Amino acid sequence: MMQEGLDDGPDFLSEEDRGPRAVNVDLQTDATLQVDISDALSERDKVKFTVHTKSTLPNFKQNEFSVVRQHEEFIWLHDSFVDNEEYAGYIIPPAPPRPDFDASREKLQKLGEGEGSMTKEEFTKMKQELEAEYLAIFKKTVAMHEVFLCRVAAHPILRKDINFHVFLEYNQDLSVRGKNKKEKLEDFFKNVVKSADGVLVAGVKDVDDFFEHEKTFLLEYHNRVKDASAKSDKMIRSHKNVSEDFNRIAATLYTLGTQDSTDVCKFFLKISELLEKTRKIEARVAADEDLKLADLLKYYLRESQAAKDLLYRRGRALVDYENANKALDKARSKSKDVLLAETSQQVCCQKFERISESAKQELIDFKTRRVAAFRKNLVELAELELKHAKGNLQLLQSCLGVLKGEL
Amino acid sequence: MAAEREPPPLGDAEQTDFRELEDGEDLFISTASTLESSPSSPEPASLHAEDISTSNGPKPAEISLEDDREDLFAEATEEVSLDSPEREPILSDEPSPAITPVTPTALVTPRIDPVMFERCKEELEEEANGDSFDIDISVSDPEKVGEGMNAYMAYKVTTKTSLSIFNKKEFSVKRRFSDFLGLHSKLASKYMHIGYIVPPAPEKSIVGMTKVKVGKEDPSSAEFVEKRRSALERYLERTVKHPTLLQDPDVQQFLESSELPRAVSTQALSGAGILRMVNKAADAVNKMTIKMNESDAWFEEKQQQFENLDQQLRKLHTSVETLVCHRKELSVNTAAFAKSAAMLGNSEDHTALSRALSQLAEVEEKIDQLHQEQAYADFYLFSELLSDYVRLITAVKGVFDQRMKTWQKWQDAQAMLQKKLEAEAKLQYANKPDKLQQAKDEIREEIEEWEGKVQQGETDFKQISKTIRKEVGRFEKERVKDFKAVIIKYLESLVQTQQQLIKYWEAFLPEAKAIA
Numbered sequence: 026m027m028q029e030g031l032d033d034g035p036d037f038l039s040e041e042d043r044g045p046r047a048v049n050v051d052l053q054t055d056a057t058l059q060v061d062i063s064d065a066l067s068e069r070d071k072v073k074f075t076v077h078t079k080s081t082l083p084n085f086k087q088n089e090f091s092v093v094r095q096h097e098e099f100i101w102l103h104d105s106f107v108d109n110e111e112y113a114g115y116i117i118p119p120a121p122p123r124p125d126f127d128a129s130r131e132k133l134q135k136l137g138e139g140e141g142s143m144t145k146e147e148f149t150k151m152k153q154e155l156e157a158e159y160l161a162i163f164k165k166t167v168a169m170h171e172v173f174l175c176r177v178a179a180h181p182i183l184r185k186d187i188n189f190h191v192f193l194e195y196n197q198d199l200s201v202r203g204k205n206k207k208e209k210l211e212d213f214f215k216n217v218v219k220s221a222d223g224v225l226v227a228g229v230k231d232v233d234d235f236f237e238h239e240k241t242f243l244l245e246y247h248n249r250v251k252d253a254s255a256k257s258d259k260m261i262r263s264h265k266n267v268s269e270d271f272n273r274i275a276a277t278l279y280t281l282g283t284q285d286s287t288d289v290c291k292f293f294l295k296i297s298e299l300l301e302k303t304r305k306i307e308a309r310v311a312a313d314e315d316l317k318l319a320d321l322l323k324y325y326l327r328e329s330q331a332a333k334d335l336l337y338r339r340g341r342a343l344v345d346y347e348n349a350n351k352a353l354d355k356a357r358s359k360s361k362d363v364l365l366a367e368t369s370q371q372v373c374c375q376k377f378e379r380i381s382e383s384a385k386q387e388l389i390d391f392k393t394r395r396v397a398a399f400r401k402n403l404v405e406l407a408e409l410e411l412k413h414a415k416g417n418l419q420l421l422q423s424c425l426g427v428l429k430g431e432l
Numbered sequence: 433m434a435a436e437r438e439p440p441p442l443g444d445a446e447q448t449d450f451r452e453l454e455d456g457e458d459l460f461i462s463t464a465s466t467l468e469s470s471p472s473s474p475e476p477a478s479l480h481a482e483d484i485s486t487s488n489g490p491k492p493a494e495i496s497l498e499d500d501r502e503d504l505f506a507e508a509t510e511e512v513s514l515d516s517p518e519r520e521p522i523l524s525d526e527p528s529p530a531i532t533p534v535t536p537t538a539l540v541t542p543r544i545d546p547v548m549f550e551r552c553k554e555e556l557e558e559e560a561n562g563d564s565f566d567i568d569i570s571v572s573d574p575e576k577v578g579e580g581m582n583a584y585m586a587y588k589v590t591t592k593t594s595l596s597i598f599n600k601k602e603f604s605v606k607r608r609f610s611d612f613l614g615l616h617s618k619l620a621s622k623y624m625h626i627g628y629i630v631p632p633a634p635e636k637s638i639v640g641m642t643k644v645k646v647g648k649e650d651p652s653s654a655e656f657v658e659k660r661r662s663a664l665e666r667y668l669e670r671t672v673k674h675p676t677l678l679q680d681p682d683v684q685q686f687l688e689s690s691e692l693p694r695a696v697s698t699q700a701l702s703g704a705g706i707l708r709m710v711n712k713a714a715d716a717v718n719k720m721t722i723k724m725n726e727s728d729a730w731f732e733e734k735q736q737q738f739e740n741l742d743q744q745l746r747k748l749h750t751s752v753e754t755l756v757c758h759r760k761e762l763s764v765n766t767a768a769f770a771k772s773a774a775m776l777g778n779s780e781d782h783t784a785l786s787r788a789l790s791q792l793a794e795v796e797e798k799i800d801q802l803h804q805e806q807a808y809a810d811f812y813l814f815s816e817l818l819s820d821y822v823r824l825i826t827a828v829k830g831v832f833d834q835r836m837k838t839w840q841k842w843q844d845a846q847a848m849l850q851k852k853l854e855a856e857a858k859l860q861y862a863n864k865p866d867k868l869q870q871a872k873d874e875i876r877e878e879i880e881e882w883e884g885k886v887q888q889g890e891t892d893f894k895q896i897s898k899t900i901r902k903e904v905g906r907f908e909k910e911r912v913k914d915f916k917a918v919i920i921k922y923l924e925s926l927v928q929t930q931q932q933l934i935k936y937w938e939a940f941l942p943e944a945k946a947i948a
Contacts, residue, residue, distance in 0.1 A: 238781075242779070249775050249776045252776075253775070256771075257769050260765040263766075264762055270754050271755070287911070288916075289912040292915065292916055299923075396785050403788060407937050407944050410937045414934045425927065428920055
């Protein structure tokens, strides 16, 4: 149900372009572990993803297998990474956003209610559009869940995580209950503390130039990506509005064309037909911009946040290390609990160094991934825009030719 | 049609039946030039001569075939019954031998006919009034005159023409908005009640004008002035396109004379304004109470068609207005995104990507300009045309209403005549010999008076029906032309936008590919 032919016009958008393949990250998929979402089912208020794994690793019982997972189970996996101290030095791939069909469902409902007030053609057209919209959102959510899994599978350390393997292989329900109230509250406080700390930690100037630069860069970058993401959403929504307007206009022109008994009725019918086709192209332009631009920005908003989180963790470790140093000095000066302080300092030092080392690599990888993803998406965006504009132009010109001949 | 060609056997009495004789010649502008010389109106006379017994509305057969032909070709699906197809061959002296004799079956032949006819009609019109459409009007240079609440915008109206009715070949005058309204008001009062579709003037806008008066130099008041200027230009163009109105001295005075008396009666709160409102209300009431026996299917059909057209055009207009609004929003949002992308490019520390993002921002900025221009086109081409036509159709409906009123007047006259006849009959049986003769004479006089009025009423009704048919034919033709032209222009604007888009993205693509 993911592959559905939406266009009855010329093929302006081949199916690969719309495929759920992870386009926002440039990942090296290697044969030892390949993960994808081969199918998805949308039920009442949940989506069931079929996670398909192909692996030559010895840890798994089979070489190829599939399980069904829901959104909550993805979140559980993500949170287990975040909570794992061992992974403090890595950028944890951002969790996929919750599938949100509410808006779309509401629109479908409203359409059903308003059925009586519009012509049959209008209703069918709008229904088709809303269904297409629903499908697009569906495809997106599948893509985002898939990207998460692929990122984990591509990460040299995370792919070995036991929870990940369970997630992939265990063919029963993981019984991951959503967080209850108490846990949600705990999370909330954690976040509050974190952001306060974040400010603290960010204030401390880093000795290491690399990290100092990354800190400044990420803080600014994250904010700007956020802004760009919001603005691109708004722009795309306007684009959709315009294309919807053409729909209504085409419908009225059609009625005019059928009612009119003069010569101009042919004009009306022709231009109504044209606007219908042109509108479909406009809608695809908006959809492609959404996919290539808006989604890209949203993804990097989340990833830059994850990178910031990494920096925060390192910062925390640094503070702990420095505190341990101070404690050691104090202990030495008082000649009391020196061994304890020494061990504690050692631990903190190791932790800090370990995190710094992996963080550096992670941040470099992040940049590489980011540049590659932007390049890919911007190129594809430009190519698609061109494709659609050319298609549109062709339609318009041929219609003009016909109409001018009729003058 | 033979009657048209020969000098009609008219007596003076019949000529005086037509009050609007000064326009009589105009009725024939669309026919061959040979008719220009005929000062009287043979057609109505022939109608009058033949039509004695109709109680209501001229039968289609008696209307000049000229009109029939217009109708036939304007609305190919119509069924106008032709009782006298034998008239056809006499049309041969018109420069359109290609037109096949029209029989009812020919009505449903494919579209070729209307196109052919249209071409021929233009040829006709051009022949008839050689240079009748050689007049070009433009409204420009809006200038604010005065200060504060007494300020107004003065527009320059330039006319370029080779028509003989004007003194010069090129001339311009300064006019203000109320002058235009005044012109329309005069034309409406002269021509609407006899069935002419007078193009409506642009609408007043208190809010818009106040902003301009108060002197706000913001883009929205500039937009308002431009919108008004364009509307005034279209109004004048439509008015002079109408062959009858072009001949009107008021129109000529408006275009030519440097000083024009202030049209105070156009102000909403003037005495005339209030009178207008009262009349409008009275009309509305009357309309509801007049129950006309429509024996002419053409009118009924036409009215229905115009109702439908009105409805759809209004709907379309609303949709297009929404489109304009959304397009403007799109432009604004694209600009915002462009800025945001530029900022993002600035903070990106990978040089090539940073550059590409800046380029993206530039592309989006250019695209935002494109959207703005397209919105402008959406509006001025599409939306304004639709609003013009919505108002025009109101004028058309008004003219139909006038016909109803004329019919009512005729009926009333008949009713009165009937009463007088009955009164006379009663007198016959009265037994007062001395008073009788005097009363009889009086009644006789009154009866003659009312007989005249009945005849007048009937003639008026037939006249207005005929005029309306012609006007509607003309209107439909204009409508077709207008819409076709606008649709084509609009498509061309869309084409241009796409071409520009292609240019911009083609320039960007290598930049994106260059990211290393």
